Amino acid sequence: xxxxxxxxxxxxxxxxxxxxxxxxxxxxxxxxxxxxxxxxxxxxxxxxxxxxxxxxxxxxxxxxxxxxxxxxx
Amino acid sequence: xxxxxxxxxxxxxxxxxxxxxxxxxxxxxxxxxxxxxxxxxxxxxxxxxxxxxxxxxxxxxxxxxxxxxxxxxxxxxxxxxxxxxxxxxxxxxxxxxxxxxxxxxxxxxxxxxxxxxxxxxxxxxxxxxxxxxxxxxxxxxxxxxxxxxxxxxxxxxxxxxxxxxxxxxxxxxxxxxxxxxxxxxxxxxxxxxxxxxxxxxxxxxxxxxxxxxxxxxxxxxxxxxxxxxxxxxxxxxxxxxxxxxxxxxxxxxxxxxxxxxxxxxxxxxxxxxxxxxxxxxxxxxxxxxxxxxxxxxxxxxxxxxxxxxxxxxxxxxxxxxxxxxxxxxxxxxxxxxxxxxxxxxxxxxxxxxxxxxxxxxxxxxxxxxxxxxxxxxxxxxxxxxx
Numbered sequence: 307x308x309x310x311x312x313x314x315x316x317x318x319x320x321x322x323x324x325x326x327x328x329x330x331x332x333x334x335x336x337x338x339x340x341x342x343x344x345x346x347x348x349x350x351x352x353x354x355x356x357x358x359x360x361x362x363x364x365x366x367x368x369x370x371x372x373x374x375x376x377x378x379x
Numbered sequence: 380x381x382x383x384x385x386x387x388x389x390x391x392x393x394x395x396x397x398x399x400x401x402x403x404x405x406x407x408x409x410x411x412x413x414x415x416x417x418x419x420x421x422x423x424x425x426x427x428x429x430x431x432x433x434x435x436x437x438x439x440x441x442x443x444x445x446x447x448x449x450x451x452x453x454x455x456x457x458x459x460x461x462x463x464x465x466x467x468x469x470x471x472x473x474x475x476x477x478x479x480x481x482x483x484x485x486x487x488x489x490x491x492x493x494x495x496x497x498x499x500x501x502x503x504x505x506x507x508x509x510x511x512x513x514x515x516x517x518x519x520x521x522x523x524x525x526x527x528x529x530x531x532x533x534x535x536x537x538x539x540x541x542x543x544x545x546x547x548x549x550x551x552x553x554x555x556x557x558x559x560x561x562x563x564x565x566x567x568x569x570x571x572x573x574x575x576x577x578x579x580x581x582x583x584x585x586x587x588x589x590x591x592x593x594x595x596x597x598x599x600x601x602x603x604x605x606x607x608x609x610x611x612x613x614x615x616x617x618x619x620x621x622x623x624x625x626x627x628x629x630x631x632x633x634x635x636x637x638x639x640x641x642x643x644x645x646x647x648x649x650x651x652x653x654x655x656x657x658x659x660x661x662x663x664x665x666x667x668x669x670x671x672x673x674x675x676x677x678x679x680x681x682x683x684x685x686x687x688x689x690x691x692x693x694x695x696x697x698x699x700x701x702x703x704x705x706x707x708x709x710x711x712x713x714x715x716x717x718x719x720x721x722x723x724x725x726x727x728x729x730x731x732x733x734x735x736x737x738x739x740x741x742x743x744x745x746x747x748x749x750x751x752x753x754x755x756x757x758x759x760x761x762x763x764x765x
Contacts, residue, residue, distance in 0.1 A: 315650035316519065319643060323527050327642040331531035331635050335538035338550040342539070345546060369561065372642070376568065376649045377437055 326372060330365050337361035381585055385457045385711045388718055389581045392464045394605040397574040399471040400483040401431065401609020404570060406617040407480070407640070407660040408562040411633035413742060414622030417552040418559070420613070420739035427563040428611035434567020435575075435603030448512055449488055450495045452591070454503035455584045458706045459494045460577060461714055465721050466490035466699025472725055474687055476732045478616035478624075481687040482655035486695040487573055488513055491580075493696030494703035512652060517688075520654050521662025524643045528663035531635035532670030541631050551630035558637035563610075565644035566656045571606045575599055615737040621661065623743070625684075626668030626676045636660070636667035658688060 337358040344354035408430075409423040418426070467483070467490035474481040488509070495503050541547035575594040582588040582595070594602075622628065628636070640656075640663040647654040661684060668676040706713045 315647075315652060316516075318650060319520075319646045319652075320523055322646040323523055323639065323642045324530075326646075327527040327531055327639040328534060330638050330642075332534050332538060334551075334554050334634065334638075335535045335631070338539040338541075338547050338554070339544075341550055342544045342546050346544075369557075372645055373564075376645050 322372075326368060330368055333361040333365050337365075381587065382457060382711065385461075385714060386581060386585045386587075388711070388714055389457050389461050389464070390578055390601075392461055392468070392718065393574050393578045393581065394601055396464050396468050396471070396483075396487065396577075397571065397602050397605035398609035398612070399468055399475070400487075400570055400574065401428075401606040402612040402614040403471050403475050403481075403483050403609075403617060404566060404656055405610050405612075405614050406621040407656045408559050408566055408637070410618045410621035410660075411628050411636055411664065412552075412555045412559045413618055414628050415548075415552065415555065415630045415633045416743075417555040417630060417633065420615075420618075420742050423559070424611050424613040424739075426560065427566075428607040430560055430563035431567035431571065431610045432603050432607035434564040434569075435571035435606060436599060437564075437568045448508045449505060450491055450580075451499070451503045451505065452580055452583045454499040455495065455580055456498065457581055457584050458708075458710075458714055459498045459703060460491070460581045460584060461718075462494035462498075462703035462706055463487070463490035463492075463699045464577065465702050465717070466493055466695045466697075468725065469698050469721070470691060470695040472728050474691075475614055475616060476728055478620040478737075479687040480617045480621050480657050480661050480684060481691045482517070482657045484570065484573055484655045484657075485513070485517065485688075485691040487577065489692035489695030490699035491577065492692075493699035496696070497700045497703040513692075516647070516652050516654050517658060520643060520647065521658040521665075523662075524639050524659040525662035525666030525669070527643065528636045528639035528666030529670035531639050532632050532667045535631040535635050536671060539631065541629070548630045551634045554634040555630060555637060558634050558641060561641035562637050562644065562656075562660065565641050565648065567603070567606060569644055569648045569654065570656060571602045574602045574605070578602070613739060615739065615742045616732075619737055619742050620680065620684075621664060624677060624680045625661070625664050628664065628667065629671070632667035632671055635670065636663040639663045639666065 340354040340358040340361070344351040344358070405424055405427055408427050409418070412418045413420050413423050467486040470481070470486040471483055492504055492509065536542065539547045541551065575598050578598045579588065579592065579594045583590055583592065640660045643659050644654065644656055665676060665681055702717060706717060
């Protein structure tokens with residue numbers, strides 16, 4: 307069976323999809339939650355917006371690294 | 380010996396396939412964004428077309444797999460490539476008319492295999508490579524995408540709690556713009572290359588390129604333009620199936636599904652696997668339906684879709700084999716006659732589909748469950764920004 311499956315490539319797809327897919331979704335969701343909280347509670351606005359900005363920056367960096375990995379091949 | 384006329388017909392047919400690939404697969408990237416109202420239908424297909432165009436220039440690794448990994452490039456002749464392409468186009472148009480999101484990639488690979496089997500025999504087909512690079516990934520990729528999308532959906536609902544705070548939907552719609560764009564880019568990167576691979580195969584068959592050569596620049600440009608044009612044309616029937624019939628999608632689900640699909644697609648492209656974007660995005664949409672508590676997945680529609688997936692490769696192979704048998708060892712006359720008849724039949728199929736047209740104006744007219752999307756209360760996010 308293993309001769310029919312490129313196990314190394316498959317493992318890469320699974321690991322990267324899990325790490326990037328779940329990581330990006332989690333960070334974006336935290337950012338969304340922070341932005342909604344900032345909208346609802348203006349007193350906590352700055353901190354929540356900073357948290358959201360941090361999460362979104364990490365997401366952007368992850369996407370950029372992912373695209374670079376495809377382009378560099 | 381070169382045959383310019385035959386080569387020209389094959390290249391035009393390949394670009395026609397690329398066009399059908401574009402409109403058949405627009406749903407992969409944009410169905411969820413259109414269904415949740417994140418983007419207006421026409422804006423969505425225009426954005427997807429531009430990103431498909433860009434994506435086509437990013438990599439040629441999958442093209443190499445198609446050009447030399449599926450069948451022996453030395454056994455290939457132009458009529459074989461032509462028959463293979465026509466079989467794939469016929470299957471694409473047939474499944475599109477029923478609104479079924481089947482794989483254009485498998486139709487293409489099946490078509491090339493069928494035509495090669497009839498014309499050059501079993502020895503010209505790389506069976507091991509087909510199983511390893513096409514069949515196994517075809518089975519595993521929707522499962523991987525579905526699992527990632529399901530987990531991501533659960534994470535999104537637990538982290539952002541959009542059920543308690545409906546304002547979160549608006550931000551997820553912005554996220555959908557980015558994730559759908561990424562899927563479109565990945566689609567252009569992966570799918571446009573398949574046609575590049577086939578045209579390269581034709582150029583090798585006509586002794587204009589050496590075996591294992593990379594696609595020339597004009598092939599890359601032509602394929603990029605054809606897939607972008609097809610994407611802009613918009614396969615509204617498949618978009619309706621993917622966006623409304625499989626499951627009712629909310630913005631967090633759409634974001635999770637598209638993010639999962641994009642990561643699987645881009646990783647696979649990097650590994651040179653000619654994966655089906657249709658299988659991956661459909662698996663991700665199903666996963667996002669399963670991942671949300673109390674979501675309603677229409678398993679009957681999913682079952683029809685899986686049957687279409689299973690039939691795609693053998694059906695396209697059978698059609699291409701039939702066409703290959705008709706053309707036989709004949710030259711350009713047989714090819715021209717078959718091309719004219721095929722064009723007439725495909726035109727008739729298109730006219731038949733116009734009896735019940737699905738367009739950008741009515742693609743979202745589909746009965747939704749009682750807890751309908753917040754869509755009805757908000758304008759698309761791009762309109763809110765201006």
